Amino acid sequence: MTIGNHTPWSWRSCVGWVTLAALASLAGCHRAHYRKQADQEVYATTACATQDPRWQIEDFTIQPDPHARFYDPHNPDCPPMPPDDPQSHRYMHCVDGKRGWPCWHCYGDTSSVENPGWLAYLPRNAKGELVLDRRAAVQTALLHSVDYQTNLEDLYLAALDVTFERFRFDTQFFFTNLTSFEHQGRYRGGGQSQSLLNVDSDLQAKRLFATGGELIVGFANSLVWQFSGPNTYSANSLLSFSLVQPLLREAGRAVVLEHLTQSERALLANLRQMEQYRRGFYAQVVAGRNPGPGPSRGPLSLGALSPASPSATAGGFLGLLEDQVNIRNQQMNITGLQDSLKQLEALYEANRVRDRFQVDLARQALYSAQIGLMSSLSAYQERLDGFKITLGLPPDLNVRIEDPLLRRFDLIDPALTRDLEEADDLLTILFNPESVVPADWRDRLAATAKDAAYWLEGIRPDLEQLLEVAPARRKHLHEVTDRAGPESEVDPSLYDVKAFDERIARVARDYQAVARDLKKAQAALPAFPDPPPLPPKDAGPKDPARLAWDTWRNDLTRLAGDFAELLSNLSVVQARARLESIALVRVELQPEQGIKIARQNRPDWMNARAALVDQWRQIEIAANALRSELNVRLSGDLGTVGDNPFRFRDTNGRLSVGLEFDAPLTRVVERNAYRESLINYQRARRAYYQFEDRVAQNVRSVLRSTRLSQLNFEIRRAAVRVAIDQVEVARLNLQRPPRVGEKGSESGSNVGRDLVDALQRLLDAQNAFLRAWVDYEAQRLSLDFELGTMRVDENGMWIDPGRIDADFAQG
Numbered sequence: 001m002t003i004g005n006h007t008p009w010s011w012r013s014c015v016g017w018v019t020l021a022a023l024a025s026l027a028g029c030h031r032a033h034y035r036k037q038a039d040q041e042v043y044a045t046t047a048c049a050t051q052d053p054r055w056q057i058e059d060f061t062i063q064p065d066p067h068a069r070f071y072d073p074h075n076p077d078c079p080p081m082p083p084d085d086p087q088s089h090r091y092m093h094c095v096d097g098k099r100g101w102p103c104w105h106c107y108g109d110t111s112s113v114e115n116p117g118w119l120a121y122l123p124r125n126a127k128g129e130l131v132l133d134r135r136a137a138v139q140t141a142l143l144h145s146v147d148y149q150t151n152l153e154d155l156y157l158a159a160l161d162v163t164f165e166r167f168r169f170d171t172q173f174f175f176t177n178l179t180s181f182e183h184q185g186r187y188r189g190g191g192q193s194q195s196l197l198n199v200d201s202d203l204q205a206k207r208l209f210a211t212g213g214e215l216i217v218g219f220a221n222s223l224v225w226q227f228s229g230p231n232t233y234s235a236n237s238l239l240s241f242s243l244v245q246p247l248l249r250e251a252g253r254a255v256v257l258e259h260l261t262q263s264e265r266a267l268l269a270n271l272r273q274m275e276q277y278r279r280g281f282y283a284q285v286v287a288g289r290n291p292g293p294g295p296s297r298g299p300l301s302l303g304a305l306s307p308a309s310p311s312a313t314a315g316g317f318l319g320l321l322e323d324q325v326n327i328r329n330q331q332m333n334i335t336g337l338q339d340s341l342k343q344l345e346a347l348y349e350a351n352r353v354r355d356r357f358q359v360d361l362a363r364q365a366l367y368s369a370q371i372g373l374m375s376s377l378s379a380y381q382e383r384l385d386g387f388k389i390t391l392g393l394p395p396d397l398n399v400r401i402e403d404p405l406l407r408r409f410d411l412i413d414p415a416l417t418r419d420l421e422e423a424d425d426l427l428t429i430l431f432n433p434e435s436v437v438p439a440d441w442r443d444r445l446a447a448t449a450k451d452a453a454y455w456l457e458g459i460r461p462d463l464e465q466l467l468e469v470a471p472a473r474r475k476h477l478h479e480v481t482d483r484a485g486p487e488s489e490v491d492p493s494l495y496d497v498k499a500f501d502e503r504i505a506r507v508a509r510d511y512q513a514v515a516r517d518l519k520k521a522q523a524a525l526p527a528f529p530d531p532p533p534l535p536p537k538d539a540g541p542k543d544p545a546r547l548a549w550d551t552w553r554n555d556l557t558r559l560a561g562d563f564a565e566l567l568s569n570l571s572v573v574q575a576r577a578r579l580e581s582i583a584l585v586r587v588e589l590q591p592e593q594g595i596k597i598a599r600q601n602r603p604d605w606m607n608a609r610a611a612l613v614d615q616w617r618q619i620e621i622a623a624n625a626l627r628s629e630l631n632v633r634l635s636g637d638l639g640t641v642g643d644n645p646f647r648f649r650d651t652n653g654r655l656s657v658g659l660e661f662d663a664p665l666t667r668v669v670e671r672n673a674y675r676e677s678l679i680n681y682q683r684a685r686r687a688y689y690q691f692e693d694r695v696a697q698n699v700r701s702v703l704r705s706t707r708l709s710q711l712n713f714e715i716r717r718a719a720v721r722v723a724i725d726q727v728e729v730a731r732l733n734l735q736r737p738p739r740v741g742e743k744g745s746e747s748g749s750n751v752g753r754d755l756v757d758a759l760q761r762l763l764d765a766q767n768a769f770l771r772a773w774v775d776y777e778a779q780r781l782s783l784d785f786e787l788g789t790m791r792v793d794e795n796g797m798w799i800d801p802g803r804i805d806a807d808f809a810q811g
Helices: 008-026 031-048 086-093 134-144 146-167 258-287 316-349 356-391 404-409 414-431 441-458 460-484 497-527 544-581 591-601 603-624 668-735 751-787 806-810
Strands: 130-132 172-184 194-208 214-226 233-246 399-401 629-640 648-662
Touching: 031 146, 031 258, 130 134, 134 146, 134 258, 134 356, 146 258, 258 316, 258 356, 258 603, 258 751, 316 356, 316 399, 316 404, 316 414, 316 751, 356 399, 356 751, 404 751, 414 441, 414 544, 441 460, 441 497, 441 544, 460 497, 460 544, 460 668, 497 544, 544 668, 591 603, 591 668, 591 751, 603 668, 668 751
Parallel strands: 130 399
Antiparallel strands: 172 194, 194 214, 214 233, 233 629, 629 648
């Protein structure tokens, strides 16, 4: 096709412009480019948002770990269709009789919403169990928790807003092109047909200045080819600019920079709030504490920053560990009841217990304890399922909670309890005169003696631990005594240092006594005679053979009782040593000091102050809208002459300067907005000091609870000591057989009831003692959180600050 006779320059220019127009109209970036670009800007923005190491997030990303349950292994920009409801899905293909979009399945379909391979990455043991200690629980939650990922994404969105507000002050380029072909008939074309090719291009650069001025610079070009008649070609270009500078309304840096300032302040606030949430997230996983609010898109309002009240009791991982210890205590209680029932039945058969009610009472207590254990196991599984949901795990996953933190509350080693049960089994047999003496009685006694010797050395570390913590215990008792004062209603002997030293001395004496008794029993065992011949069945009670046999059996029963008593005494020594070794990490802080620390360190308190100022700034923004509109307008353009698109001449130019004024005659909307901003600021002031009051209330509440726990802890310890003594006495009343011919051969009338009651009181005292320690640790963690001094390491684990006192406050 012949276009016309033009110079080579004109031809190349036309081809170049057409090519540029085509590329501009067709070019575009893939969606992955924009996603990666957004990520790059957001991550760079968050990295530079603050230099304070207290809330810097290293390597911030919202990309899930491939091991996470919510990780999506598919293309993030073109994910396949997830499973849909069949009835709803048909509307995507045909709606109201109209054929739908045919490409819904172009990216494929997936049958799984969660990561299909995430279970393969779980570190399960040979039994298929996911074993969790505190570190593993926190790491699992950080990896799989939906709430934690959502808060990370909220922080990302806050940073995304900053990138847009910064972009508003960048030089922005725009390019548009319209290429069209037009054909006109002869009648429309004035007697002859015309065919026209139009290429209209427009390139603009815009810039917003901090003073409110807006500059627009543009370059427009129009190319027209006529393919009929003389085959003409024409080109026009235009350079233009426009500058509008407000002087009153919408002018000034306070107004123009408001959105950018607010987004930057909001990002800083959200970074601090994310760190606050990270700390609270640890407290939620470990102690069941409400983590409080996390990041949110946009400015953080004072209402959204309302602090969560600390819980009075521990939950979460600590609560599950406590349940495990309580269950073990219940199991030991059941074991004790079973042994007691066997011995009572043997004593009843031997006519040493005449009241059948004692046996039935022990049996009824055993049934009740077994029912209670089953209920506790069921409740534990229910709480464990809820904990799995908190971690982001499905409730049907096989999870085992295992952590050595509370093993110190196993006052008696379970292995020692089993050895004591074996010794009691032989004693129960010997109690019943109708039962046959086992043929391996000597081997069983030798095994018991060996067990006693083993545990004599096995509990030595418990005694050493007691001596190690004794100085700290003495210091604590002095402090509690001074704080309680002489008018305290609590028995002062509970905090008496001399009484504590006497208890340590008693443990040492009892240990030495067991060692001496063990030597005697070990020496007596080899010299113990073999059994005499069995008396005839018809032998009377005064028959020499019967007397000899009964004497030997009673001596054997007494020896077996001595060995069982040795193990029982060792268990008591161990229980007392472990009981006295448990200490509290001290908290000695006045409420005024705590509130001062919180004001300086709490990220959400810093954000609350910033939120109050944010609301105050809105008064100036709203007041600006009440002013007159006065704008300076400057514009101009420069065009080309002829068909050369770059031949600009001032003869084809224009320059305009103007002043635009709009009087504030109608400002009802702006007036109402201004009045509302004043009211909102006053509300924010009231919300701010209410926030301070709630923080102060939380700090005072936690400190009050810790002080009360410190006082109650020794009472709980004393209750366990008394319960141990009661069980020891009641058990000895059953284990000590009468001597032959001794008066009062019957056991006490209430021996069964006494032992049942003693075992129940020991169970209750142990559980209450454990609950006091666990709650205290949860309160200490809450106090560190409430003070804003809580720190977590790169793995999300709490860095325990240890003692919290006046020196801590100064630091």
